[in-house]
Amino acid sequence: MRRRNRITLEDIAKKVGVSRVTVSKVLRGHTDISTEMAQKVKKVVAEMGYTPNIFARSLSARKSNMIGLIVPKIAHYFFSAVIEAVYEGALQRKYETILTVSQENPEIEWKHLQALAAMRVDGIIISVTQKTDDIERFKWIRKMGIPLVFVDRKPEKQISGFGSVVTDDHNGAFQAVEHAIKIGYRKLGLIGGNKKINIGRNRINGFEDALKEYRIPVNKNWIVTGGYGKDDGYNGFKYLYESGSVPEFILAITYPVALGILEAAKDFGVRIPDDVDLICFGDSDVGRFLSPALSAIRQPTRELGIRAVEILFEDIEEKEITREHHVILPAQLVIRETCTTKRAKGIENIKNIQEFEDTKLTTK
């Protein structure tokens, strides 16, 4: 290791001719310090280019002024938007954010959780991996007394003591499928996701519930579960294609999954939206420039991040956990070039949408 410029409080204190305590107080803007003293100290601090040692400070103050953020992936529009929001929120409160990436790997996630605990962060915001079903790690965090908030993704099993901010995935999926049904589709499929974590479960349930609501039989072969990445989309579509039975409409469980589907469709010569139509969960900044412009279920990304920080800080400032905060934010259907009107395929027929409307169950 290279020699470091180890200027300490002591050095400053000596130069000014006061005690460390005085300097420390000036630095933290403590009130009981005379203006001249403060002036003198600040001058020397600037001259010597001194920066307080965060470790020493945190150790002594028993407070790190840092929060930890764990996300499964970073090269993904959804997460980068959430991350930016969290950073901003934390910064406003003079907190640093320590970002870690689990790479969809529960082992790495566990390591990060421990590392953040070791760093004595004042709180953690996490979006779990698609495989996180072990909840012992969260019990451990709770035992450590570290406030934690789930954002967007959380484990299937409920864990008390932590807040959460999620999207109304069930309704989002429902809306999308309802739209597809209304424009005439009857053969509906879904690619990606699984029921290990909330987002998959809720989206899949939303999909199935919409079909039930409209009395359309669920064809299990058209529901190809899996993960949330591009590969899952590609393989899911490949599976469907090779099975010889492809639905008219597919709900992609995430934006990367949709990209994978687009790619597979291209490779297999299937035209989207002409042969198979598509809506995906999650919008991105380029969604509308894609060919075809993707229809999407837009998640309130920024809002998700902002609310998570808010809730976390309520927890951090609270002396004891009084109640858990759980917020569910609405999703919004954005129709673009995919899924605008039913393509003529001559497979299913309904006379017109109005007639179809009557099909809908009014009871329930």
Added chain:
Amino acid sequence: MRRRNRITLEDIAKKVGVSRVTVSKVLRGHTDISTEMAQKVKKVVAEMGYTPNIFARSLSARKSNMIGLIVPKIAHYFFSAVIEAVYEGALQRKYETILTVSQENPEIEWKHLQALAAMRVDGIIISVTQKTDDIERFKWIRKMGIPLVFVDRKPEKQISGFGSVVTDDHNGAFQAVEHAIKIGYRKLGLIGGNKKINIGRNRINGFEDALKEYRIPVNKNWIVTGGYGKDDGYNGFKYLYESGSVPEFILAITYPVALGILEAAKDFGVRIPDDVDLICFGDSDVGRFLSPALSAIRQPTRELGIRAVEILFEDIEEKEITREHHVILPAQLVIRETCTTKRAKGIENIKNIQEFEDTKLTTK
């Protein structure tokens, strides 16, 4: 603040009936510890759910095992790919990465630099903002004795003492323009970027040099400099459009700029690539799904991150700075739907590419 589970080395030591030092040694896998002792200690550590306090450890060891990473933006394919590579590299060496985002704001960048110094990170990797021209901050870092490596973007002025890993932007731009010329374009423009930082300077120079090489006059009105974001692309194109003179081909200085151009073109009813053709710097995972599929100058993103970490660690391990490492990685032209063949516009004419080839300067 909530009560925290403050288990310390002392607690473990007491429970096992040994000294803190013994426990500390076990935890760090020190060799001179008996196997039984190690076993006993580990058991208690696990039972009590103890995690060492990083602050105390770093303070005592005078080593943080953290590196800092500063990027201008995060919701951007290029940076997220670099970030992932840096994280991986650091993790392999058992280092944590502290990611900070400057939001293209030099002030925030300076704050982050100070915060990282205060955290006593062992090294810093930075991609500067598009406006960073003040290099005092880097001199300060050097004075602090913190190793630093620039990745992709660095300030215009040379600063000794720091390594860098960049893309061969000049050649990348040159290749793109050369390609455009070869397929017949003569009215060439450029949008975005400025000469404050290397990437802008080199790309613009590469653009101009290619024109010179092929004896094509540079039309200053078609070079609309600015920043590196989507807005810059939008406004740049708008400016061009409203000026009444739009080139046949545009080199977009970054991928976001290209997105902005695409959007503006759509708004103004200009067809790409039919009316105006386009190549942009920087590829993304969706580039080929865009409409039209964007031709791009692909940067070696992962490689950039990996090499930056390598160089940084050479610096960190070095006792003194012996030499600076500067690496330049090649860019690769990826032609897709834009810029494949010259569209018929009847403005410029060349009989065929071969004849054109002869135009090229052979001297030089």
Added chain:
DNA sequence: TTGAAAGCGCTAACAA
């Protein structure tokens, strides 16, 4: 308004 004393939780050097 200032400062002395007593740690925060850990590790490094050196003894035992």
Added chain:
DNA sequence: TTGTTAGCGCTTTCAA
């Protein structure tokens, strides 16, 4: 192989 001693650089009482 284990333990003792002495800090790392800062903040927090509490006294002056």
